[in-house]
Amino acid sequence: MEKLHNWFKPCLHDLLDSPSVQWLDTLPGALSHWYQSAAASDCLKYARMIEQLPALQTDDIDLSSAVRIGTPGQMSDADQARTTSLLKKLMPWRKGPFSLYSVNIDTEWRSDWKWDRVLPHIQSLKGKQVLDVGCGSGYHLWRMYGEQAEMVIGIDPTPLFVAQFQAIKYFHGPAPVHVLPLGIEQMPVLNSFDTVFSMGVLYHRRDPIQFLTELKNQLVKGGQLVLETLVVDGDEKTVLMPTDRYAQMRNVWFLPSCDALCLWLSRLGFTEIKVVDVDITSLEEQRQTEWMTNQSLKDFLDPDDISRTVEGYPSPKRAVITALKK
Template identity: 60%
Template structure:
């Protein structure tokens, strides 16, 4: 049985305390239904990770816990073996006692694009919606956030986060395995991030409204998503697949997306970055051996997906409430 008591204790003493009215029952229900065939095995992996003395913690320029010299070669191989049982690792990279978890996505590239354009995180209470295995939670903490919460219902991502947090049990960094649809309108977060989620939502307007309901007055939204070129009325609705992904529903232009945000009452929506996804940022590795970006693009024309749509173009948009 997973123990969320430390998180509840934190909520009870901070401005998110209203979440306690719904969350314990939701997580109790989640645990009853956490029946993924591999979930129990993943939890066994977590329980077998050895306790180590972590000499250094680096969160400003990377996510690195401990040095290779902290542990013996035998412990290194044991930890490496256990962490590899949690593959595929998609978001990172992480460095644990010199063990490089070379994830499919270089999520640090995205963070480097986002960080210069947002309000300082120092002292802020932050929510990351669809946080994956939690790489950016650690970078947010490294940027000074006081209390960091990620939500993502994936059992594998939750297990990967547990594995990383095992080596740095920071009481102010948490991943909670629920989705945005399970969140009450807390309206207390200083900053809400949503990176790589919008295009997976069947109702993007409702999703943006759900993000808004988490922010305090004056709080900031950081939205990172796929976009296409076009005017404020242009939205790509792909067929069965986009870049081999089945769950892509709406890819708006940046002008359309800013228009949506304005209609919902967000203030000053602004495109602060626009970048084509590169083969250096998303690729297969020994920690994620499945197909990756190179397999999703037209082999003769990398400006198009294999289905003929525009290749992945990602925007970062900021707005306030």
């Protein structure tokens, strides 16, 4: 498991001099438990693939307008073929895109579009401690670091996403940007992050109020929550709970209206609650690609009326809400 220890050692080191140092009371034990899991076995398999990637170094990195590491001229044709082959073994790639020298990972989601909608409404990340809950492959972590955050930590229990992040970091090199294979329920109350992001997670939680409380428990006083989630139209009493699937997803529980979600946040003690963006997910933003060949959004919508899902519910509409912890 030494390969996996090496993935997380830099995070443990960076926490030593951070406001989240108390996390070190429980995090090593949580990781030790994780090393015994099936998820860790999967990650070990992925780690062996990642170490076969070509060892390239570059200072030509752009994280402020994209996640771009290197340029095509810095990678040989042989390295391009090798990199493409290895990274395709980590499919499906859902969040991105990523540009690695000559290799462009065209992911299912245009996560850069979401970031463009979110960025104008967040407090400056310069010099800040940032947490992203349910970070996936870590695309947004790199964009947060591109906004000059001091340290960015993402948590996500999905082994493939953890490995995808490590593959990108392999090319980037050392940075105070980390992904830990944990869920929010495994985190202690830290009250130490200046900004907490949660994008595309709330509707997967059986207890959304508990989840929002767990997010709040990670923020410093006055810290900002940036929440992006599926919503439906309606007043503060409107919440959709699908009878079974929503857009073919089984693990969708509660889709509140924006007014209902703002009420939830208010009841939990958040202030300065603002709905800063509402956007209907388009077939251009979420789609099949060479790097994600499974079904995607168009397969989940009514072919005769794309304003409805195949189950008859309103098609995916996403809102971004910001709020401050008292």
